[in-house]
Amino acid sequence: MRKKKISASLEDYLETIYEIIEEKQGVKAIEISRRLKVGRSSVTEALKNLAEKKLVNYGRYDVISLTPAGERAAREIQFKHQVLYDFLVNILGVNEDEAQNNACRLEHVISENVLKRLILFIEFNKNFHCADHNYLEEFKKFYSEKEE
Amino acid sequence: MRKKKISASLEDYLETIYEIIEEKQGVKAIEISRRLKVGRSSVTEALKNLAEKKLVNYGRYDVISLTPAGERAAREIQFKHQVLYDFLVNILGVNEDEAQNNACRLEHVISENVLKRLILFIEFNKNFHCADHNYLEEFKKFYSEKEE
DNA sequence: ATTAAATGTACGGCAAGCCTAACACTTTGT
């Protein structure tokens, strides 16, 4: 009974709900609507859908919350996002906005195994020094030479 | 008049057509159907759609080919795929099948700029040696230690 | 407490993409 896939769109809803919970006390549908830039009615639909899948607790006009399974799923997605963002910013040196944008899309399609390797790669890079050269510094230099 | 975005689905069709052209003389719709694992009728629809966008030359029961714009677009997608595959296999050390799978999905969502950086990162890595350590070798060692 | 504003929902619609089944055209084998 593990890991039923949900659509990228539903992942976004879950992730957003989770983020709002982290920041505020209650989750209002309109807040989800604003963050995802979709209509209020789309949020209602999505919530019903997520409720069917037992990922959110939902009832008409009622408080929105994540079920344990929903929270687990949301955390996973958020974690993927964070790893990707970290890679893009701290390794590739992409600017923050673009890194966010890319992470938002990549998080829905990257496999578990690639994620795992990416995590280790990041860890490895942060500590890798060799004969007083910092690897990432070297890459930045290399990159900015190629820029011109 | 540059770079109108098309859907991930249409990108797959374009890419597949391009691949078939590289391998065989003529493109048959059924071949596209087989490779993309969709029904024959879905191919017809997609071809009409791509023809509307002036990316393929299409007429009922007629030979399928790419327009110059279509070929350009297909090349771009294939190139992205190749870069991602290269990164996954040669840098992260992901196995070939999984790298193909991931590349197929990532190619539709990665931005131009991230791609550009990835290309340079790969280039940089291939040549980066330092005090007789090969960087990628070091990562492989690091990775396999963590594996256990 | 009452009303105005804000928020949530239901309903009907639309587009993308996929499907199956039936039919049209082409190719192939004899």
Next chain:
DNA sequence: ACAAAGTGTTAGGCTTGCCGTACATTTAAT
């Protein structure tokens, strides 16, 4: 050349996910 098999097309249907509008409910202001 002609039937059978293969391929391409059309028509109709389904699902996901979005929208706008109108209505229901809740919240906030007075």
